[in-house]
Structure formats: structure tokens, C-alpha cells
Amino acid sequence: MTTGSFAEFILHHDIIGFHEQPLTLKSGRKSHFYVNWRKASNDAYLLDTLTDFIADYIEREKLPCDTLYGVPEGASKTAVITAFKLAKRAKHFAEDSHIIAMGRAKPKPHGDPKDRFFIGAPRGKTLVLEDTVTTGLSLFQCLDQLLESGVDVHGVLSLTDRSEVRDDGLTAAEYLKKHYHGKIAYYPLSRAPELLKKAVQQRNPNDSLVSVLASELGISVQELRGQS
Structure with a gap:
């Protein structure tokens, strides 16, 4: 596609x-x-088509992506299925070669620190997936939590960017570049x-x-x- x-x-x-x-x-x-994006993520046929496109895009653009991580909880399902497809396509696909990472909407109050925030913690170069970006509030909260956990976040992939100006006068893309000092790349697949x-x-x-x-x-x- x-x-x-x-x-x-x-x-x-x-x-x-x-x-x-x-x-x-x-x-x-x-x-x-x-x-x-709920209709596409809740329908098996549409989700299959959508995740094929995301996986194709990541491979075609050669994006650094050892782990694909969905912003909890809206993008988690899409990210998990796409990550599985990317792993299956890899030449080195084997036991312990790839992680299927998921984040918790709310951290567990107890247990191993790695399990408090994640059901499978990201490892390596991590690409964060968001479905719709408006002001980016959920996205930036997710990025801050990942960075605080020591995750190596290389980029953000959004299915659709509404391209809106936030209350601070910046678009989400501009805030991402400014707040994270240009260290996190941004890849919007479509713009509203x-x-x-x-x-x-x-x-x-x-x-x-x-x-x-x-x-x-x-x-x-x-x-x-x-x-x-």
C-alpha cells in the first residue's frame, strides 16, 4: 500500500x-x-491491512526499530500485531530475537520495576506508535515514561496527525522537536x-x-x- x-x-x-x-x-x-481508528483496529480484516501497511512503511523507510511500542491503550493492539509481523519477516527470527512490548495504562503498585509499567519491556531502538495525534498529551506522557525507564526511543510513528496548534502555539510535531531537542524523529503516515x-x-x-x-x-x- x-x-x-x-x-x-x-x-x-x-x-x-x-x-x-x-x-x-x-x-x-x-x-x-x-x-x-477504532473501526480499523477492531476489525480483523482491516487491522490486517493496516498492520501490513505499517510494517511495509517501516521496512521501506528503513526506520530504526528493534521494538515497536504502542501508546497505551489506543495503539497497543495495532503495535503488537505489527511488531509480530516485523519479527516474522526478519531473517534472524528465532527464540529471544524479538520482544513484543506492551505498556500498562496504569502501573502496577508492586512487583518487578520492569513489570510495573510494561507487559514485555521495550529493548533496543524503540519506535513509538500513536493512532491520532491532536495536542499529543497522551503521546508525550508516554514518551516521558519510556525515557524515565531508560528506553532508547528513536522515533514516533503516527497514523494521522490532526496538525493542530496547541495552546502553547506549537503543533505536536513542533513540540516534539523542541521538547526532546530533535532527538526523537517524527513520521506521520497521514495528515488531517x-x-x-x-x-x-x-x-x-x-x-x-x-x-x-x-x-x-x-x-x-x-x-x-x-x-x-
């Missing part, structure tokens, strides 16, 4: 869409468009503004909704409709 066909996968399965009435996002913000343009042009919603969506994105109605 190419980047273009990945966008078509998102549109075809209504992973991105819009509403007349605003929705409250996990970040607490309100928006007239949504990006919801580009996806919304395609969705609007395919589905042709009414003018009032297009105007609201254009205002959210900070672009003109003509640009959103592909008329500029």
Missing part, C-alpha cells in the same frame, strides 16, 4: 469524517471533524488537512459545514473544495 492508497483506505472506511454538530475530542477540544480536502471533494458536504471546516483548518473554502 502506498501513501496515496493509505489515504484512500482512510476515506473508504470512514476513519475521517465530519459532523454538523461539533464533537468533543479526547484532548477536550471541540471539532467538526473526527479521526477515529490533506485527508479533509479529499473527503470534502468526494462527499461534497453543504456550504455551511465546509465553511466551519475551512475555519478550523485556517484555509479558504475554495482551497478546501479544491477550487483554488
